[in-house]
Amino acid sequence: xxxxxxxxxxxxxxxxxxxxxxxxxxxxxxxxxxxxxxxxxxxxxxxxxxxxxxxxxxxxxxxxxxxxxxxxxxxxxxxxxxxxxxxxxxxxxxxxxxxxxxxxxxxxxxxxx
Amino acid sequence: xxxxxxxxxxxxxxxxxxxxxxxxxxxxxxxxxxxxxxxxxxxxxxxxxxxxxxxxxxxxxxxxxxxxxxxxxxxxxxxxxxxxxxxxxxxxxxxxxxxxxxxxxxxxxxxxxxxx
Numbered sequence: 001x002x003x004x005x006x007x008x009x010x011x012x013x014x015x016x017x018x019x020x021x022x023x024x025x026x027x028x029x030x031x032x033x034x035x036x037x038x039x040x041x042x043x044x045x046x047x048x049x050x051x052x053x054x055x056x057x058x059x060x061x062x063x064x065x066x067x068x069x070x071x072x073x074x075x076x077x078x079x080x081x082x083x084x085x086x087x088x089x090x091x092x093x094x095x096x097x098x099x100x101x102x103x104x105x106x107x108x109x110x111x112x113x
Numbered sequence: 114x115x116x117x118x119x120x121x122x123x124x125x126x127x128x129x130x131x132x133x134x135x136x137x138x139x140x141x142x143x144x145x146x147x148x149x150x151x152x153x154x155x156x157x158x159x160x161x162x163x164x165x166x167x168x169x170x171x172x173x174x175x176x177x178x179x180x181x182x183x184x185x186x187x188x189x190x191x192x193x194x195x196x197x198x199x200x201x202x203x204x205x206x207x208x209x210x211x212x213x214x215x216x217x218x219x220x221x222x223x224x225x226x227x228x229x
Contacts, residue, residue: 042222045219103148103155106154
């Protein structure tokens with residue numbers, strides 16, 4: 001299957017850490033991504049992790065991957081008001097010689113000043 | 114190197130008209146994806162194209178929707194006889210292809226279609 005699930009909404013206070021979770025069902029995923037979408041804008045690639053990695057850190061962002069449970073998380077340290085957006089996780093599946101990206105429904109992050 | 118360019122950014126059509134959405138991929142990218150985002154929902158895959166080929170159209174509605182990516186020019190998503198339910202943001206993404214080790218898709222800003 002190709003279902004990618006996320007909780008719909010997360011609210012945090014400025015300066016706290018945010019953790020956005022995602023579960024996927026296809027264990028053959030090669031890459032897993034986090035995208036950010038600000039209101040009225042397109043999608044911006046934040047970070048990605050290859051399926052043979054457990055963790056990736058990039059400045060304030062930490063991605064954790066639990067392949068056994070098919071669980072992906074994005075942690076944003078010291079969350080700022082500018083981090084308010086919708087965050088999509090996505091998986092890439094290799095199928096028939098091409099890559100197909102499947103997205104979750106998105107988690108809306110609200111940062112309270 | 115300009116990013117993925119979509120036009121128009123906003124498109125208003127009356128019910129029954131045709132909508133044409135254009136997408137120019139990043140330079141050097143030969144693969145294009147189209148996604149639809151309904152209000153308050155995530156992105157749904159529609160179609161995946163290479164130059165002159167449709168690779169996967171499993172997400173395309175069976176009627177009224179078509180897509181092409183000609184040898185020259187942008188990729189076009191065409192919606193005939195639009196209905197109110199077609200109102201959505203349509204995003205195009207491009208990638209270099211399957212041989213590169215990291216084929217993350219780069220997205221355009223989207224075309225927001227409103228059917229009145």
